[in-house]
């Protein structure tokens with residue numbers, strides 16, 4: 925379900941949420957930052 929998004933930037937996420945598959949998802953800038961931090965953490969995991 926969905927592509928590998930580990931390590932994606934806030935800009936990537938904003939763009940992806942603006943697309944077709946996820947246009948129903950609405951996040952604040954703060955929430956996007958939180959997701960970005962988590963995706964960065966995931967990138968550090970094996």
Ligand code: HEM
Nearest residue numbers: 925926927929932933936937938940941945946949951959
């Ligand atoms: C750069 C980041 C992201 C990219 C490139 C991305 C890309 C995609 C793509 C291509 C799909 C369609 C997958 C398919 O049809 O098999 C999808 C689905 C989905 N994404 Fe993302 N995504 C990203 C981030 C996120 C985030 C942060 C969330 C949640 C907050 C999210 C939630 C979802 C959900 C719930 C679906 C399923 C939609 C459905 O069932 O119709 N995605 N995403």
